[in-house]
Amino acid sequence: MRPTTKDLAKAAGVSLATVDRVLNGRAGVRRETVAAVNDAIEKLGFVRNLSAANLARGRTYRFRFLLPKSGDLFMDSMIAHIEEARHAFAAEFVDVGYRREIGSDPHQIARVLAQIDPDTLDGVALMAPEAPQVRDATSRLRERGVHVVQFVSGQPGVREADFVGVDNRAAGATAGRIMGRFCGGRTGAILIVSETMNARDSLERRHGFDFVVARDFPMLTALPTLETHGDAERARAIIAKAYATHGAIIGAYVLSSEARLALEAIADVSDPLKQVIIAHERTRFSEALLRNGQLDAVIAQNPGHLIRSALRVLRARCDEREPIASQEDIRIEILLRENLGDWSEETDRARHPS
Amino acid sequence: MRPTTKDLAKAAGVSLATVDRVLNGRAGVRRETVAAVNDAIEKLGFVRNLSAANLARGRTYRFRFLLPKSGDLFMDSMIAHIEEARHAFAAEFVDVGYRREIGSDPHQIARVLAQIDPDTLDGVALMAPEAPQVRDATSRLRERGVHVVQFVSGQPGVREADFVGVDNRAAGATAGRIMGRFCGGRTGAILIVSETMNARDSLERRHGFDFVVARDFPMLTALPTLETHGDAERARAIIAKAYATHGAIIGAYVLSSEARLALEAIADVSDPLKQVIIAHERTRFSEALLRNGQLDAVIAQNPGHLIRSALRVLRARCDEREPIASQEDIRIEILLRENLGDWSEETDRARHPS
DNA sequence: AAAATTCTGAGGCACGTACGTCAAAGACCG
DNA sequence: CGGTCTTTGACGTACGTGCCTCAGAATTTT
Numbered sequence: 001m002r003p004t005t006k007d008l009a010k011a012a013g014v015s016l017a018t019v020d021r022v023l024n025g026r027a028g029v030r031r032e033t034v035a036a037v038n039d040a041i042e043k044l045g046f047v048r049n050l051s052a053a054n055l056a057r058g059r060t061y062r063f064r065f066l067l068p069k070s071g072d073l074f075m076d077s078m079i080a081h082i083e084e085a086r087h088a089f090a091a092e093f094v095d096v097g098y099r100r101e102i103g104s105d106p107h108q109i110a111r112v113l114a115q116i117d118p119d120t121l122d123g124v125a126l127m128a129p130e131a132p133q134v135r136d137a138t139s140r141l142r143e144r145g146v147h148v149v150q151f152v153s154g155q156p157g158v159r160e161a162d163f164v165g166v167d168n169r170a171a172g173a174t175a176g177r178i179m180g181r182f183c184g185g186r187t188g189a190i191l192i193v194s195e196t197m198n199a200r201d202s203l204e205r206r207h208g209f210d211f212v213v214a215r216d217f218p219m220l221t222a223l224p225t226l227e228t229h230g231d232a233e234r235a236r237a238i239i240a241k242a243y244a245t246h247g248a249i250i251g252a253y254v255l256s257s258e259a260r261l262a263l264e265a266i267a268d269v270s271d272p273l274k275q276v277i278i279a280h281e282r283t284r285f286s287e288a289l290l291r292n293g294q295l296d297a298v299i300a301q302n303p304g305h306l307i308r309s310a311l312r313v314l315r316a317r318c319d320e321r322e323p324i325a326s327q328e329d330i331r332i333e334i335l336l337r338e339n340l341g342d343w344s345e346e347t348d349r350a351r352h353p354s
Numbered sequence: 355m356r357p358t359t360k361d362l363a364k365a366a367g368v369s370l371a372t373v374d375r376v377l378n379g380r381a382g383v384r385r386e387t388v389a390a391v392n393d394a395i396e397k398l399g400f401v402r403n404l405s406a407a408n409l410a411r412g413r414t415y416r417f418r419f420l421l422p423k424s425g426d427l428f429m430d431s432m433i434a435h436i437e438e439a440r441h442a443f444a445a446e447f448v449d450v451g452y453r454r455e456i457g458s459d460p461h462q463i464a465r466v467l468a469q470i471d472p473d474t475l476d477g478v479a480l481m482a483p484e485a486p487q488v489r490d491a492t493s494r495l496r497e498r499g500v501h502v503v504q505f506v507s508g509q510p511g512v513r514e515a516d517f518v519g520v521d522n523r524a525a526g527a528t529a530g531r532i533m534g535r536f537c538g539g540r541t542g543a544i545l546i547v548s549e550t551m552n553a554r555d556s557l558e559r560r561h562g563f564d565f566v567v568a569r570d571f572p573m574l575t576a577l578p579t580l581e582t583h584g585d586a587e588r589a590r591a592i593i594a595k596a597y598a599t600h601g602a603i604i605g606a607y608v609l610s611s612e613a614r615l616a617l618e619a620i621a622d623v624s625d626p627l628k629q630v631i632i633a634h635e636r637t638r639f640s641e642a643l644l645r646n647g648q649l650d651a652v653i654a655q656n657p658g659h660l661i662r663s664a665l666r667v668l669r670a671r672c673d674e675r676e677p678i679a680s681q682e683d684i685r686i687e688i689l690l691r692e693n694l695g696d697w698s699e700e701t702d703r704a705r706h707p708s
Numbered sequence: 709a710a711a712a713t714t715c716t717g718a719g720g721c722a723c724g725t726a727c728g729t730c731a732a733a734g735a736c737c738g
Numbered sequence: 739c740g741g742t743c744t745t746t747g748a749c750g751t752a753c754g755t756g757c758c759t760c761a762g763a764a765t766t767t768t
Contacts, residue, residue, distance in 0.1 A: 004756055015716045020758060028714060050445065051405030052756035055721050058355075081680075088678050091404065170697035177690050181650075184538025211701065212692065296535075304680045324442050326435075326658045331685075332693035336531050338566065339686035343524035347565060358722055369750045374724060382748060406722035409755050 003044040011040035023048060050319060054093065063123045063314050065098035065151065065307070066112065070230065072258040073283035074303075081303045089311060096311060104198070106131035113137035116146055123147035123314035125164070125307075130154055130200045147317040149310045152257075152301070153201055162317070164310045164330065166301045168201045171332045172208025172255070175278050178297050178334065179209075179251050180217035182276040187219040188250030191242055191266070193226045193235075195256035202255045205280070209253060220251070228261050235265040243270050251276035260285050267294060282335060290337050298335040306330060357398040365394035377402060404673060408447065417477045417668050419452035419505065419661070420466065424584065426612040427637035428657075435657045443665060450665060458552075460485035467491035470500055477501035477668035479518070479661075484508055484554050501671040503664045506611075506655070507555055516671070518664045518684065520655045522555045525686045526562025526609070529632050532651050532688065533563075533605050534571035536630040541573040542604035545596055545620070547580045547589075549610035556609045559634070563607060574605070582615050589615045594623040605630035614639050621648060636689060644691050652689040660684060 008019045014033060021029050022037040029037075040046070053059075065082055067075065079098060086096040101112045110133040116124065124141070126148055128134055138148050138160045148161040155163060179190060190213070194202045206225060213220050226242060228235035239262070243249055252275055254262045259279040263286075266272060272294040279286055282300045289295035309328045316323040337343070362373045368387060375383050376391040383391075394400070407413075419436055421429065433452060440450040455466050464487040470478065478495070480502055482488055492502050492514045502515040509517060533544060544567070548556045560579060567574050580596060582589035593616070597603055606629055608616045613633040617640075620626060626648040633640055636654045643649035663682045670677040691697070 002756095005758095006756080016757080017717080017759080018715060021715090024758085030714065033714080047445065049409070049756050052409050052721090053758070055403070055406050055409065055723090056756075056758040058721065058758095084678075084680065088681075091401065091675075167698050169701075170692055170695075173692035173697055173701075174690055177692050181536050181538075184535075208692070208697075302685070308681065321445075324438075326438065327442075327662065329695065331656070331687060331695075333685060334688035334690070334693065336528055336688070338524055338527035338531050338562070339688065341524075341683065341685075343527055343562075344521050347523075347527075356722095359724095360722080370723080371725080371751080372749055375749085378724085384748065387748080403722050406755090407724070409757090410722075410724040412724095412755065 002049070003046045005046075005048075007044055008037060008040045008046055011044060012036040059093065061094045061122050061315055061318055062120065063094065063096055063125065063311055064121060065096075065125045065127070065310070066102055067098055067100045067127050068102045069100050070104075071100075072230075072260055073285050074257045074281045077281075077283055077303050078307070081307045084304065085307050085311060088308075094311060094315065102126075102128045104129065106133040109134050110137035113141050116141060116144075118145045121146055122318050123149070125149040125151040125310040125314065126161075127151040127153050129198070135160060147314050149313050151310050152306060153199065155200065162313045162323070164306060164313060164328065166330050166332050168204035169208035169211075171280070171299050171301075172205030172210075173212045174208075174332050174334065175205070175253055175280075175297075175299050176209040176212030177216070178299075179253060179276055179278055180213060180220060182278075182296055183217070183220060183251055185219065186250055188248040189221045189223050189246045191223055191226070191239070191246075191249050191252040193228060193239065193252065193254045193256075193262040193266075195230055195258055195261075196227050197225055199256075201257070205255045209255075222253075223249075225255070228265075230258070230261065232261050232265070235261045236268060239265040240269040249275065251278070253277075254279040257281045259283075263289060263295070282333075282340075287340060290335060290340065293337070296336075300333045300335050301330050302333060356403070357400045359400075359402075361398055362391060362394045362400055365398060366390045413447065415448040415477070415669055415672055416475050417448065417450055417479065417665055418475060419450075419479045419481070419664070420456055421452055421454045421481050422456045423454050424458075425454075426614055427639050428611045428635045431635075431637055431657050432661070435661045438658065439661050439665060442662075448665060448669065456480075456482045458483065460487040463488050464491035467495050470495060470498075472499045475500055476672055477503070479503040479505040479664040479668065480515075481505040481507050483552070489514060501668050503667050505664050506660060507553065509554065516667045516677070518660060518667060518682065520684050520686050522558035523562035523565075525634070525653050525655075526559030526564075527566045528562075528686055528688065529559070529607055529634075529651075529653050530563040530566030531570070532653075533607060533630055533632055534567060534574060536632075536650055537571070537574060537605055539573065540604055542602040543575045543577050543600045545577055545580070545593070545600075545603050545606040547582060547593065547606065547608045547610075547616040547620075549584055549612055549615075550581050551579055553610075555611070559609045563609075576607075577603075579609070582619075584612070584615065586615050586619070590619040590622060593619040597624050603629065605632070607631075608633040611635045613637075617643060617649070636687075636694075641694060644689060644694065647691070650690075654687045654689050655684050656687060 005016055005019050009016050018029060019037055022034050082098050089096050102109055109128050114137060123146060141148055142160060150161050150163040152165040197203060210222055213222050226238045252266050257280055263279060276296050278297045279295060280299050282298055286295060286298050290298055309330060313323045313328055359370055359373050363370050372383060373391055376388050436452050443450050456463055463482050468491060477500060495502055496514060504515050504517040506519040551557060564576055567576050580592045606620055611634055617633060630650050632651045633649060634653050636652055640649060640652050644652055663684060667677045667682055
């Protein structure tokens with residue numbers, strides 16, 4: 001059996017309450033007493049029983065996802081997974097929710113963060129563009145005792161907060177290699193479309209893509225990024241123009257997480273089956289195109305994993321534990337028609353039509 | 355606050371002990387009393403607090419992975435991740451271990467399973483080839499109260515036990531598509547190598563691969579499977595012979611989880627850079643080849659995920675909960691050089707040599 | 709002696725369980 | 739047939755699990 005606080009108290013020659021004060025770093029204990037307790041902890045190899053502790057203090061964890069107000073299918077999928085996690089985590093007294101309050105103005109984001117009440121919230125997972133104002137507001141939030149996870153957007157390795165998401169340069173590079181290999185040595189231009197290039201993610205993906213294409217696939221020319229700004233009309237106009245002016249477009253890469261508008265426009269003004277088309281993120285829409293061959297590959301991060309990971313990291317921080325690195329490492333997934341998850345069922349139906 | 359057993363007792367007009375008996379399905383309670391308690395549970399929306407229950411019971415979970423005696427790098431990686439999980443799960447009173455006792459003889463496997471003592475073990479994750487004897491032994495184990503997860507090998511949808519692993523037909527199909535696309539329309543033969551074709555996994559991968567190649571890439575000819583039987587000499591001999599007799603081998607697909615022998619032999623008797631080579635599972639070895647270009651793609655299942663998933667499923671079964679399907683769904687990962695996990699660091703080094 | 713510091717005791721969190729109680733149902737005898 | 743004894747089913751009591759917390763006691767310090 002593992003040693004308990006009782007054992008500690010006996011070994012250190014103090015009462016349970018004193019042990020508890022040392023354990024939780026509260027004041028009112030002499031240096032020597034603290035040392036005695038710590039020695040006992042060391043000697044007995046004491047590890048506190050977190051569930052017993054949480055039971056005793058009636059602890060609950062209250063976490064919120066702060067999401068962009070904008071968003072299309074990818075955001076929908078995210079929210080669906082938050083909803084799923086809500087139920088799964090409820091049993092462990094983790095209260096999960098989300099709010100769509102994040103705009104594009106850094107000051108507005110900072111204001112949202114400033115209004116968070118540490119008494120009603122233990123942690124937030126923030127999906128917001130990078131900006132100095134946001135970084136500062138994040139730091140202040142941390143100082144007020146609210147844990148923060150940079151979620152999907154943002155960058156790894158910032159001291160203020162953990163990052164949960166993929167390395168977007170590597171994701172772009174992955175897209176680049178698939179593009180290169182799928183084009184099979186042909187020479188031509190690659191159309192590149194994004195919702196906006198103001199987001200760090202898109203920039204990084206573009207960098208990664210260009211790096212690999214330039215180094216390993218010199219026969220391909222990556223065109224300048226077209227920005228749809230989430231406007232279907234505009235998307236179609238600029239994409240049509242691109243196909244008209246460049247003769248030999250043999251592939252298209254849609255950088256942004258919301259790919260629908262761009263992909264619809266591409267399908268409208270050209271033949272998607274004759275190009276290599278790559279997009280990001282799995283949604284109803286991208287999945288359907290992948291299945292019917294209009295999309296050749298999707299680079300994705302698993303939304304369920306993202307969300308559970310953010311919650312686990314927040315919890316670990318609340319408990320002053322270190323998260324399990326290998327579990328919280330979000331993989332860059334490559335999705336083809338065959339590894340979407342129900343390939344066998346599909347072919348079974350094809351072979352035994354009901 | 356969530357309702358407690360105390361609230362239940364009051365609402366149902368019985369004592370805590372009776373509530374407990376109903377909750378844990380023990381005998382000695384009249385039908386009407388049971389109904390009364392159940393009504394109260396319904397009405398109050400009672401959910402029992404598992405950690406409090408486990409605390410009171412002093413419950414621990416004892417799970418073991420039963421692994422093949424044979425195995426090379428993939429098995430090493432698996433074991434390393436079990437070791438990691440051991441530590442991570444210890445805090446939640448889950449005792450994780452493994453034993454390498456599984457041979458290829460179904461009777462031997464059945465004997466191993468028969469010797470498991472339900473008093474010392476709550477669940478096992480079994481990585482074993484499929485066989486009627488094994489299935490029966492699994493059923494008997496379940497009847498003796500030990501939970502079983504079919505791990506990596508085995509098939510989904512068997513009533514006896516949950517399955518944690520990927521759909522190998524889909525994995526093979528994924529390999530098939532990548533092979534087809536990466537070959538870029540060239541005509542030629544594809545070498546196919548496996549350790550053995552006695553394992554269900556290899557068979558299924560081959561089926562999936564063939565299905566996709568036959569349907570979508572008719573210019574490719576998938577050669578008959580060569581079996582190395584884990585013998586380096588033999589591997590080199592048969593592979594050399596294949597390259598000698600078939601003129602136009604433009605790709606190679608190594609089906610089995612342990613790919614090293616086959617890949618070494620291929621590199622010895624041909625130029626790996628001039629073919630499309632695809633293998634399964636991420637190991638030190640496959641990773642290195644991926645980085646230096648000798649391997650074009652790796653189809654993998656994430657070992658850390660596999661192991662945590664198996665443990666979570668076992669735990670859920672012990673607690674009579676339903677596992678979270680989306681979390682326990684193991685993805686078929688496609689690994690290229692760029693999405694191995696440290697691509698940015700790598701290119702940073704290239705740009706800023708130290 | 710008052711104030712500040714350090715420490716203890718007892719009760720509580722949500723639940724499990726050994727043991728005890730109590731009534732009804734038989735069993736047995738004269 | 740009544741009366742006593744035992745068995746059985748149905749339920750309650752009280753304490754334990756590892757830890758936290760608050761009121762208050764004991765010890766210093768001022």
